[in-house]
Amino acid sequence: MTKTVxxxxxxxTMRDMLLLTxxxxxxxxxxxxxxxxxxxxxxxxxxxxxxxxxxxPRLDGFGFIKGVRxxxxxxxxxxxxxxxxxxxxxxxxxRRAGATGWIVKPFDPVKLVDAIRRVAA
Numbered sequence: 393m394t395k396t397v398x399x400x401x402x403x404x405t406m407r408d409m410l411l412l413t414x415x416x417x418x419x420x421x422x423x424x425x426x427x428x429x430x431x432x433x434x435x436x437x438x439x440x441x442x443x444x445x446x447x448x449p450r451l452d453g454f455g456f457i458k459g460v461r462x463x464x465x466x467x468x469x470x471x472x473x474x475x476x477x478x479x480x481x482x483x484x485x486x487r488r489a490g491a492t493g494w495i496v497k498p499f500d501p502v503k504l505v506d507a508i509r510r511v512a513a
Contacts (some may be wrong), residue, residue, distance in 0.1 A: 395440040395512050398500040400430040400456060402448040403501055411442065413501040427451030431459045440512045444473040454489050461490035470511035474499060
């Protein structure tokens with residue numbers, strides 16, 4: 393059965409790169425341009441994994457993660473943070489909000505798909 397990944401990032405280029413990488417790896421991909429849109433998508437879908445940026449307009453990644461974890465339907469969905477940030481305090485803040493893992497941009501497609509496979513297993 394095909395697994396579904398929701399990607400949330402305000403960069404169209406990054407969304408396109410994630411889409412190509414994940415489609416090539418056999419995933420169904422849903423996309424959102426910020427945390428608000430991501431929560432709208434989650435009102436209709438239950439993905440197997442979420443990949444989210446931190447720095448986004450309207451609702452950032454921290455708020456998005458809290459919103460996801462606040463909905464009982466999505467409490468167990470793994471959330472990988474994909475961001476240019478590498479600050480330990482921000483990683484800890486994301487972890488406390490409910491993030492499963494942290495990947496720094498630019499991403500290696502093989503390592504990203506491997507991380508998604510591990511958390512989706």
